[in-house]
Amino acid sequence: METDVESLRLEIKRKEEELLHLKALLDEKEQISEVHPPGDGSGDKTCEKTDPQKLTNAQIARYSRQLILPELGVQGQLCLLSSKILIVGAGGLGCPAAIYLAAAGVGTIGVVDYDEVEISNLHRQILHTESRVGVHKAQSIAMSCRNLNSDVKVVPYKIQLNSENALPIIKQYDIVLDATDNVATRYLLNDVCVLAGKPLVSGSALRFEGQLTVYNHKGGPCYRCLYPKPPPPETVTNCSDGGVLGVVPGIIGCYQALEAIKIAAKTGSTLNQRLMLFDALDCSSRVIKLRPRQVHCPVCGDSPSITHLIDYEQFCGARATDKDQEKTVLPVNSRVTAKEYQTMVSIGQQHVLLDVRLPVEMDICQLPHPAITLRRDPAAQLEKIKSSTDFSSSVVVVCRRGNDSQLAVKLLQSADPRLDIKDIRGGLHAWARDVDPHFPVY
Numbered sequence: 001m002e003t004d005v006e007s008l009r010l011e012i013k014r015k016e017e018e019l020l021h022l023k024a025l026l027d028e029k030e031q032i033s034e035v036h037p038p039g040d041g042s043g044d045k046t047c048e049k050t051d052p053q054k055l056t057n058a059q060i061a062r063y064s065r066q067l068i069l070p071e072l073g074v075q076g077q078l079c080l081l082s083s084k085i086l087i088v089g090a091g092g093l094g095c096p097a098a099i100y101l102a103a104a105g106v107g108t109i110g111v112v113d114y115d116e117v118e119i120s121n122l123h124r125q126i127l128h129t130e131s132r133v134g135v136h137k138a139q140s141i142a143m144s145c146r147n148l149n150s151d152v153k154v155v156p157y158k159i160q161l162n163s164e165n166a167l168p169i170i171k172q173y174d175i176v177l178d179a180t181d182n183v184a185t186r187y188l189l190n191d192v193c194v195l196a197g198k199p200l201v202s203g204s205a206l207r208f209e210g211q212l213t214v215y216n217h218k219g220g221p222c223y224r225c226l227y228p229k230p231p232p233p234e235t236v237t238n239c240s241d242g243g244v245l246g247v248v249p250g251i252i253g254c255y256q257a258l259e260a261i262k263i264a265a266k267t268g269s270t271l272n273q274r275l276m277l278f279d280a281l282d283c284s285s286r287v288i289k290l291r292p293r294q295v296h297c298p299v300c301g302d303s304p305s306i307t308h309l310i311d312y313e314q315f316c317g318a319r320a321t322d323k324d325q326e327k328t329v330l331p332v333n334s335r336v337t338a339k340e341y342q343t344m345v346s347i348g349q350q351h352v353l354l355d356v357r358l359p360v361e362m363d364i365c366q367l368p369h370p371a372i373t374l375r376r377d378p379a380a381q382l383e384k385i386k387s388s389t390d391f392s393s394s395v396v397v398v399c400r401r402g403n404d405s406q407l408a409v410k411l412l413q414s415a416d417p418r419l420d421i422k423d424i425r426g427g428l429h430a431w432a433r434d435v436d437p438h439f440p441v442y
């Protein structure tokens with residue numbers, strides 16, 4: 001019995017891998033290359049004209065529940081079937097957006113993402129699955145959409161969208177969804193959509209809050225009209241640091257699909273020059289009016305100074321990714337590696353361990369050595385800690401990834417230069433990687 005179950009599991013896994021391989025081959029064959037003839041670039045579909053094309057019986061059956069909506073009808077459905085929508089970012093926003101666009105019968109859906117599925121994505125990036133960990137996200141979304149609706153063409157782009165490749169790709173689509181998570185890509189998408197004349201449906205979600213608007217549509221403002229200057233990089237938080245409840249990007253991603261469907265089907269009104277703010281904690285949402293298009297906007301204004309795509313990472317002072325980046329603030333002699341710290345502990349070297357993470361993180365995991373927690377305003381707390389601790393011995397500071405710990409060491413060094421203080425390089429992630437493979441990673 002046991003072996004039957006085990007061999008069935010193995011067989012399923014083997015078949016799934018085979019399927020993944022076949023789908024990857026299909027993707028490669030279907031991938032729109034940059035030499036593919038571009039679309040008309042106008043973003044305005046022929047569906048406004050009387051279209052001789054008719055829905056097939058299969059399409060009538062599939063889309064019947066939305067076809068009978070007078071606001072959509074056959075004409076709206078034909079518009080959807082002939083529309084091309086590009087989703088940039090196959091994560092928490094991109095997944096729900098893609099599946100609703102596929103379900104609604106959008107003719108071509110492009111999906112751009114350079115990243116692969118990770119286990120920590122699955123709580124919100126709901127089209128990816130356990131068996132697709134390590135698979136390209138764009139390809140994973142393409143598989144899910146094709147499984148739902150074979151009427152739809154899905155084109156995965158396993159690339160990072162940048163100033164070189166953005167225009168030729170975006171020109172081939174009618175509407176663009178910004179489902180990314182970094183400021184440099186937001187500016188890139190804004191500028192390319194202005195230059196190519198495409199509406200940009202922009203969403204964002206963090207913690208329990210989400211935002212939604214449509215830029216560059218029906219004479220409304222672009223992103224730069226509202227935010228001419230990028231925010232200081234240190235003020236930007238991402239999901240990996242700030243956290244996010246999975247349902248929140250789920251809701252905002254669905255709204256992005258809704259806005260795109262209305263634009264494509266030419267029905268209803270859209271969120272141009274308006275911003276929707278959603279708060280999941282009290283389940284409230286409100287829509288605020290945004291300022292209009294700015295005549296002096298450097299990209300969509302009357303005499304634009306930006307007529308070509310620029311270097312957006314340089315403009316924002318931040319990379320076009322939210323992947324962990326190890327910062328080096330301290331000199332080598334103010335740091336210990338995780339292994340060196342393990343040795344300090346095993347030989348019984350006298351020290352005080354300071355853990356500078358949030359209390360909520362301390363609940364997830366802690367090093368197996370008693371630590372003092374010290375989060376806010378370490379310098380102010382130093383006196384208090386000194387009076388309750390033997391600080392004649394050395395101090396070791398730890399955090400999640402080894403960035404905050406360096407800042408804490410700097411602060412404490414400036415508060416008391418006599419302190420013998422170091423941080424653990426790479427923090428708890430390095431501990432899990434180099435010392436204890438059973439230590440949890442979050």
Ligand SMILES: Nc1ncnc2c1ncn2[C@@H]1O[C@H](COP(=O)(O)OP(=O)(O)OP(=O)(O)O)[C@@H](O)[C@H]1O
Pocket residue numbers: 088089090091092093112113114115120121125137159160161162179180181182185238239240320321322
């Ligand atoms: N310039 C870009 N080109 C292509 N894909 C991009 C670009 N910028 C961001 N993305 C993709 O946008 C998606 C954003 O989704 P989300 O923030 O939900 O996921 P994540 O970055 O994988 O999550 P986490 O922050 O938890 O690691 C990511 O999959 C990321 O790879």
Ligand SMILES: [Zn+2]
Pocket residue numbers: 221222223224225226293294297298299300301
């Ligand atoms: Zn503008």
